[in-house]
Amino acid sequence: MYHKSKGYKIFSAFNHLLLILVALSCLLPMLHLLAQSFSSKTAVNGNLVTFWPVDFNLDAYIKTFNNSNFTGSMWISVVRTVLGTLISMFIITTAGYALSKDFRGRNVLMWIFIFTMLFSGGLIPSYILVTKLGLKDTIWSLVLPGAFGAYNLILIMNFFKTIPKALEEAAFIDGASFFVIFRKIYLPLSLPGLATVGLFIMVGNWNAWFDGILYMSSTEKYPLASFLQTVVVQGSAQSMALSQSEAAALSEQSIKAAQIFISTLPIILVYPFLQKYFVKGIVLGAVKE
Amino acid sequence: METQVRPLETDHVTKSRKNPWGKELKIHWPLYVFCIPALVFVLIFAYGPMVGLVMAFQDYKPWLGITGSTWIGWDNFERIFQYEESMQAIYNTLIIAVIKIIVGIIVPIFMAILLSEIRNMGLKKSIQTLVYLPHFLSWVTVAGIMIDILGLDGGINHFLTNVFGIQPVYFLGDPELFRPTVIISDLWKNFGFSMIVYLAVITGIDPSYYEAAEIDGASRRQQIIHVTLPSMMPMIIVIATLSLGNILDAGFDQIFNLYNPLVYSTGDIIDTYVYRSSLLNGQYGFGTAVGLFKSGISFILIVISYRIAYKVANYKIF
Numbered sequence: 070m071y072h073k074s075k076g077y078k079i080f081s082a083f084n085h086l087l088l089i090l091v092a093l094s095c096l097l098p099m100l101h102l103l104a105q106s107f108s109s110k111t112a113v114n115g116n117l118v119t120f121w122p123v124d125f126n127l128d129a130y131i132k133t134f135n136n137s138n139f140t141g142s143m144w145i146s147v148v149r150t151v152l153g154t155l156i157s158m159f160i161i162t163t164a165g166y167a168l169s170k171d172f173r174g175r176n177v178l179m180w181i182f183i184f185t186m187l188f189s190g191g192l193i194p195s196y197i198l199v200t201k202l203g204l205k206d207t208i209w210s211l212v213l214p215g216a217f218g219a220y221n222l223i224l225i226m227n228f229f230k231t232i233p234k235a236l237e238e239a240a241f242i243d244g245a246s247f248f249v250i251f252r253k254i255y256l257p258l259s260l261p262g263l264a265t266v267g268l269f270i271m272v273g274n275w276n277a278w279f280d281g282i283l284y285m286s287s288t289e290k291y292p293l294a295s296f297l298q299t300v301v302v303q304g305s306a307q308s309m310a311l312s313q314s315e316a317a318a319l320s321e322q323s324i325k326a327a328q329i330f331i332s333t334l335p336i337i338l339v340y341p342f343l344q345k346y347f348v349k350g351i352v353l354g355a356v357k358e
Numbered sequence: 359m360e361t362q363v364r365p366l367e368t369d370h371v372t373k374s375r376k377n378p379w380g381k382e383l384k385i386h387w388p389l390y391v392f393c394i395p396a397l398v399f400v401l402i403f404a405y406g407p408m409v410g411l412v413m414a415f416q417d418y419k420p421w422l423g424i425t426g427s428t429w430i431g432w433d434n435f436e437r438i439f440q441y442e443e444s445m446q447a448i449y450n451t452l453i454i455a456v457i458k459i460i461v462g463i464i465v466p467i468f469m470a471i472l473l474s475e476i477r478n479m480g481l482k483k484s485i486q487t488l489v490y491l492p493h494f495l496s497w498v499t500v501a502g503i504m505i506d507i508l509g510l511d512g513g514i515n516h517f518l519t520n521v522f523g524i525q526p527v528y529f530l531g532d533p534e535l536f537r538p539t540v541i542i543s544d545l546w547k548n549f550g551f552s553m554i555v556y557l558a559v560i561t562g563i564d565p566s567y568y569e570a571a572e573i574d575g576a577s578r579r580q581q582i583i584h585v586t587l588p589s590m591m592p593m594i595i596v597i598a599t600l601s602l603g604n605i606l607d608a609g610f611d612q613i614f615n616l617y618n619p620l621v622y623s624t625g626d627i628i629d630t631y632v633y634r635s636s637l638l639n640g641q642y643g644f645g646t647a648v649g650l651f652k653s654g655i656s657f658i659l660i661v662i663s664y665r666i667a668y669k670v671a672n673y674k675i676f
Contacts, residue, residue, distance in 0.1 A: 190407025191649030301502030
């Protein structure tokens with residue numbers, strides 16, 4: 070009934086318009102960036118580029134990929150993301166499987182893990198610990214300290230809890246051990262859950278920038294996000310490795326735009342897969358029985 | 359043999375908390391093994407730094423270490439309240455975090471309701487896909503975009519000057535404008551993602567409530583006020599109470615990438631202050647004290663908020 074009323078029709082029209090504008094506001098900054106990265110120096114500096122490249126060219130990308138600082142950082146990020154995700158998933162799935170069961174001492178263990186969500190040593194003690202462990206300037210300083218996440222553990226544990234107990238009982242009767250059950254029943258059956266959490270961890274690793282700046286003594290050892298921070302925020306033209314003649318021909322902004330865009334591309338590429346699952350994952354994590 | 363072992367085996371999945379430790383270890387030892395990797399990581403990288411918190415009570419010198427540095431009691435904490443800069447940082451943190459929390463709850467609720475009014479599923483999905491996206495961009499990326507479009511000769515100022523004839527506004531360099539800029543950009547990045555749980559609640563509302571309301575002659579606005587909002591209330595209460603624990607978290611990643619000395623007076627927050635005062639200026643003990651002060655208060659607030667959420671909405675962490 071209501072949707073036939075005149076008032077609702079007016080509201081509906083405004084609503085559509087508003088939400089489409091809001092959605093565009095999320096897309097347009099990225100398009101602007103993309104357009105800048107393909108445009109010429111005069112166009113970018115003259116503020117002529119909006120959402121479409123002006124004087125289309127690939128110079129910024131060619132320059133970016135010829136910059137060994139950039140490609141080196143990108144490689145570090147790839148290694149960091151792969152290593153970090155594998156380690157995180159290993160420690161979280163194993164603990165998550167155990168904690169989804171009922172055994173003596175489970176609650177004590179659970180509180181030891183949960184407590185890390187409530188209280189932390191903070192920046193300086195963590196920094197000093199990593200230094201004392203001799204991890205500074207190694208990839209391990211990026212991968213290890215953040216590998217455990219209590220929130221992810223809870224998510225995984227909840228996924229495991231949804232698997233029917235009867236399956237496990239049947240497997241036990243057939244003589245399967247906990248290790249076999251974990252590998253052959255729990256991991257395959259909770260693949261959507263593992264994919265969600267795994268992708269979150271991947272994105273987190275890929276986007277992390279502060280630890281790189283904190284633990285790496287030189288920019289050559291920076292992961293991509295940290296390298297990018299020096300370029301886009303600290304505005305260090307040095308990191309872009311431009312010669313004088315190149316600086317005259319290329320807009321700094323185009324190169325920044327190209328670098329930001331390339332660093333964001335992996336996120337945009339995994340995003341469709343991520344999106345398929347994360348809504349369910351988030352809801353499951355937030356709303357519990 | 360077989361028949362003897364079987365009752366033990368099914369014991370795996372039944373209640374076993376009353377087992378004596380010996381029997382418990384014999385049956386469930388693999389579960390303890392499964393917990394070891396996570397436990398090792400947590401003990402080293404989460405509990406390890408907590409040991410370092412003693413630095414807050416020391417005049418810590420890196421070359422002397424924790425065992426060699428002199429103990430100075432509460433001096434570092436007293437200094438927090440003596441320095442104008444640290445008090446300003448605490449004040450800024452509170453203001454920015456509180457407004458972020460309030461806006462960050464109200465806007466997503468509002469948007470979720472508006473979005474649920476869109477009946478065209480294709481359009482709805484497209485809007486959702488786009489508004490979730492910024493959440494996954496790193497603050498470095500977003501800062502890069504914002505420094506470009508909010509700069510003096512950036513897109514927004516270009517637009518303001520050409521259309522309204524206003525003098526260029528320096529959004530990131532004006533102490534007055536820095537906080538609104540921070541709050542709006544945070545909202546832009548995160549509202550879509552925060553909306554997800556509210557959308558899920560709205561989708562879960564039994565349609566017969568709406569039918570009944572409609573038969574009683576309720577307009578769509580009345581239906582939203584009397585059906586949709588009350589159904590969302592438990593979730594709103596849980597999220598609002600739990601966000602109490604974030605009251606000292608104004609967003610390090612964002613502020614660090616957007617601020618500059620011009621806006622320290624309104625934009626410097628506890629976390630950025632800790633970074634500058636300790637790692638950049640070498641006052642490790644003092645920085646640790648500020649950090650501990652923040653963690654301590656946050657801890658108390660989180661515990662209180664979880665208690666309230668449990669009492670009011672029966673929410674459990676696990």
